[in-house]
Amino acid sequence: xxKVTQSSRYLVKRTGEKVFxxxxxxxDHENMFWYRQDPGLGLRLxxxxxxxxxxxxxxxxxxxxxxxxxxxxxxxxxxxxxxNQTSMYLCATTRKNYGYTFxxxxxxxxx
Amino acid sequence: DAKxxxxxxxxxxxxxxxxxxxNHSTISGNEYVYWYRQIHSQGPQYIIHGLKNNETNEMAxxxxxxDRKSSTLILPHATLRDTAVYYCIARGAGNxxxxxxxxxxxxxxxx
Numbered sequence: 001x002x003k004v005t006q007s008s009r010y011l012v013k014r015t016g017e018k019v020f021x022x023x024x025x026x027x028d029h030e031n032m033f034w035y036r037q038d039p040g041l042g043l044r045l046x047x048x049x050x051x052x053x054x055x056x057x058x059x060x061x062x063x064x065x066x067x068x069x070x071x072x073x074x075x076x077x078x079x080x081x082x083x084n085q086t087s088m089y090l091c092a093t094t095r096k097n098y099g100y101t102f103x104x105x106x107x108x109x110x111x
Numbered sequence: 112d113a114k115x116x117x118x119x120x121x122x123x124x125x126x127x128x129x130x131x132x133x134n135h136s137t138i139s140g141n142e143y144v145y146w147y148r149q150i151h152s153q154g155p156q157y158i159i160h161g162l163k164n165n166e167t168n169e170m171a172x173x174x175x176x177x178d179r180k181s182s183t184l185i186l187p188h189a190t191l192r193d194t195a196v197y198y199c200i201a202r203g204a205g206n207x208x209x210x211x212x213x214x215x216x217x218x219x220x221x222x
Contacts, residue, residue: 042212043155100147107152
C-alpha cells in the first residue's frame, strides 16, 4: 500500500512565521497535491506537482508556495503565516488512472 | 471534469445497507466515477471507482446507471465505523490533476 506521511499532525504557529509542511510518499507516484479543508468549503486545491521541480497553481495559491526537489517529497510553504491560514492541510498522491491516496492531515493553527 | 451532486446528509441503521446516491448528469464518456470517504479528522480514503459496469470490492459496491448520469454507492451491512463523509467525483481518464471535490454526503450510522 502507498503511504503518504505528513510531518506533523498538529501545529501551532505565530502570525508572520514561515511555516513548512512536509509530505513524503513511499511509492513512485508522479503527482502530488496540497489541499486545505475548511468547514462548509470542502477540499480546495492549493498547488500540485506532476514531476520533480514542476508545480502548478491550484484554486487558492495566494500566500503559499511549494517545493518538489525529489519525487517522493512535496513541501508546502506559508511564507508569512496569517490567522486565515488556520486550517486542515491534506497532502495527496496519485498516478495515472489510480485513486488518490491522502495523508492523515496537518491541523495548523495560526495565532 | 463533470460536477457531481450528492445529498448533504443521510442516516442508516447499523447492519442495514446504506445506499448513497450521486448525480453526474454532465459526465462524459471517458470520465470515471470515484468514491472516497473521510472519517472525522483524517484524510479521505479511496473506496471504489468505475466507468460503465457495476463494481464490487471488499468495502462496497458501485452501481452506475446505463446512461451513466447517476450512480449509487452501496455499503451492504453498515457499521458504526462507516459513519463518515462520502465524496463522489467524476474524473477523466488521464486527468491526474485537478478534481472537483464537493461537500459530499455525511452518513450517520445509528445503533
